Amino acid sequence: MGTLLAPQFVRHLSRRSLLRQALTLTGRPSPLEAGASQQWLSLSQQVAGAGSRPAPGTLLVRHQMSFLKKPAIPYGLAWAPDSSLLAALAIPVSEGESPGLLYLWEASGRIHSVYQALGTRGAALAWVPRGLHLSFLEGSKQVVASLLRLWNVTTAHIDDELVAGSPAKLATAAPFPVYALAWAPDGSRVAFADDYAVTVYDGASHRVLVGYPQAAPAGGQPSYIVAWSPDGKTIASAGHTHAVQFWEAATGRPLHYFPEQTKALAAVWSPDGQALAYLAGTVSLQSWNQPQPLRLVVRQADSGRLLLSQPALYPAVAPARHEIPLLLRGLAWSPSSRWLTTAGQGAMVQVWEIARRRLALTYRGHRAPVLAVAWSPDGDWLASASSDGEVHVWKAP
Numbered sequence: 001m002g003t004l005l006a007p008q009f010v011r012h013l014s015r016r017s018l019l020r021q022a023l024t025l026t027g028r029p030s031p032l033e034a035g036a037s038q039q040w041l042s043l044s045q046q047v048a049g050a051g052s053r054p055a056p057g058t059l060l061v062r063h064q065m066s067f068l069k070k071p072a073i074p075y076g077l078a079w080a081p082d083s084s085l086l087a088a089l090a091i092p093v094s095e096g097e098s099p100g101l102l103y104l105w106e107a108s109g110r111i112h113s114v115y116q117a118l119g120t121r122g123a124a125l126a127w128v129p130r131g132l133h134l135s136f137l138e139g140s141k142q143v144v145a146s147l148l149r150l151w152n153v154t155t156a157h158i159d160d161e162l163v164a165g166s167p168a169k170l171a172t173a174a175p176f177p178v179y180a181l182a183w184a185p186d187g188s189r190v191a192f193a194d195d196y197a198v199t200v201y202d203g204a205s206h207r208v209l210v211g212y213p214q215a216a217p218a219g220g221q222p223s224y225i226v227a228w229s230p231d232g233k234t235i236a237s238a239g240h241t242h243a244v245q246f247w248e249a250a251t252g253r254p255l256h257y258f259p260e261q262t263k264a265l266a267a268v269w270s271p272d273g274q275a276l277a278y279l280a281g282t283v284s285l286q287s288w289n290q291p292q293p294l295r296l297v298v299r300q301a302d303s304g305r306l307l308l309s310q311p312a313l314y315p316a317v318a319p320a321r322h323e324i325p326l327l328l329r330g331l332a333w334s335p336s337s338r339w340l341t342t343a344g345q346g347a348m349v350q351v352w353e354i355a356r357r358r359l360a361l362t363y364r365g366h367r368a369p370v371l372a373v374a375w376s377p378d379g380d381w382l383a384s385a386s387s388d389g390e391v392h393v394w395k396a397p
Helices: 015-025 031-039 167-171
Strands: 003-005 040-046 059-067 070-079 085-092 101-106 111-116 125-127 133-138 146-152 157-164 178-183 189-194 197-202 208-212 226-228 234-237 245-248 254-257 264-269 275-280 292-300 306-314 331-333 339-345 348-353 358-363 370-375 381-386 390-395
Touching: 059 085, 059 101, 070 125, 070 370, 070 381, 070 390, 085 125, 085 381, 085 390, 101 133, 125 178, 133 178, 178 226, 189 226, 197 234, 226 264, 264 331, 275 306, 275 331, 275 339, 292 339, 331 370, 339 370, 339 381, 348 370, 348 381
Parallel strands: none
Antiparallel strands: 003 111, 040 059, 059 070, 059 390, 070 085, 085 101, 101 111, 125 133, 133 146, 146 157, 178 189, 189 197, 197 208, 226 234, 234 245, 245 254, 264 275, 275 292, 292 306, 306 339, 331 339, 339 348, 348 358, 370 381, 381 390
């Protein structure tokens, strides 16, 4: 189990003040816990005035994530279903295996809590719908399987956990990454994407319900994406050779696929169920020292009709996990399905109005490539996280 630092309010923005609070709130920790408390730091700065009515693109809060004075690479970013909390999963870049750091902030910018995980085999983070349970993957190189932990952010306890991944992979007793997880809209099932397969579990019994494909095809590609349709009937994941394959969530029966014969690194279904947006391109995870071309694609989910196609870039950023791509959380829809925000544009974040194929807003507040974005469920705020460990919260259109 990782080290949980109790909820705390940031009154001062100095590192010394934050460190003093962390050591005080953890009581008299063991030497290992004290070391963990001193290693992580999070600076938060409220920028916009509390009583102001900010214009779209106005920065409200800036957070800084770091570990041993090094920035932590963001792999996950997600708002709570009620928009009250923002969660970020970050992994520091180091020669050895660094712990995953799970940050929680209140919408006002106050630090809620920090959880130091046991390594991070996967880099996935998701809120359970209709509640205040945060699910994340935990595991180290010494642990064959990844564990999905359900953190009750109200009680600060881990309420449940299950072994993540496809049964075929688990039977090999060899370490493997889990790239993505997604909960069904009603919170009853959870799907995991790992090498060449997506597996759906019952959230309560932990029983395997279905998997796709039934057997890993020769020459297939890992599935970095898994996305549920808003009605819970269909799942989109990687195809055998195509970027996106649709299949029935209940039976695993394959449906249609999109034409791009490449990899998809991120995929999100519009809340109204009409469109799927994804970042696609042939990316080498070993060639991180130079940008690589990608494509932002938006298509109608049922017909495949192209709604938007724009160039994007895979950033030249040293990864914290060489087997796990960046930009897995690089897309986010507005709750109204009118707007789509995207990373993959260097240090900028773009917001597109899909129906008019119009670039509505460009946020330029970051100084390093943006790797993850999230839209608050109430529609008011956007969060973006960059490779220098900064998380910005700014006004949405």
